[in-house]
Amino acid sequence: MGQTFRQAMAWLHTWSGLIVGWVLLAVFVTGTASYYRADISRWMRPELERAAPFSPDAMARAAELGVAHLKTHAGRARTWFIGLPQPDHPVVDLFWRTRPGTPPGQARLDPATGEPAVIRDTRGGDFLYRFHFELHMPPLWGRWIVGLCAMIMLVALISGVITHRRIFADFFTFRRDKAAQRGWLDAHNVTGVLALPFHLMITYTGIVTLAL
Structure with missing residues (x-):
């Protein structure tokens, strides 16, 4: 040395x-x-067209749909995260963790119906963000x-x-x-x-x- x-x-x-x-x-x-990150995700998912601002009632309805989905599909998860729809990202983002060391669960819902949103299978800018x-x-x-x-x-x-x-x-x-x-x-x-x-x-x- x-x-x-x-x-x-x-x-x-x-x-x-x-x-x-x-x-x-x-x-x-x-x-x-x-x-x-957001710009890359929008570029890679052109089907997510910009929407009008959501009303408080629509946001509350979207949150209820998110909670219902999580209770059904991630009832044993340790943590839940719900991303409410925004004009530039008009879907409900769900994210949950079951136990340390295991990949998290994710889902995207249509804020009006609660059905899985029809979006192409790409992580967009989130891949770069999490790789970081x-x-x-x-x-x-x-x-x-x-x-x-x-x-x-x-x-x-x-x-x-x-x-x-x-x-x-x-x-x-x-x-x-x-x-x-x-x-x-x-x-x-x-x-x-x-x-x-x-x-x-x-x-x-x-x-x-x-x-x-």
Whole structure:
């Protein structure tokens, strides 16, 4: 690992980044795409045409239909979630969990009749959203892996700050005319320092979100 503390941190910074870098790249790309989750879902389900705003009575009726469906099909579930219809998503979304480690149950109902909504079989933007923190794996396994990778990334960030004693001076150093390796290292330093506050914030809050 090296003879000095800073050399040890450089070794830790390099290997912690290499080990989880590819997983984190997938997490970041799908997390960015999740900002457009609703738009992607609407694009992939053109049959869900925008509806007029629902009246309070219609919303109450939709909630009753959702509860009735859950009592029939998920009476032993630990938790229920009911998403009421909205003008840009005019169906009742039902979601329930039976026990930890098992895939959740889902259903979409017509808010007027309570029958299953006729929608093409695609998860739309929800696939990207859940892949962001579950990697399309059983929930507990996926969240443990992403949480572990986030903790290793936090180690990489802290060790990187310790490694670069001239971290802010490096931000203004970009020797493009030198050797290619030197230029890439300078680019790494510049972009790393520029995005450091965001990376620290997104990594820490992600760990806190998955902690429970």
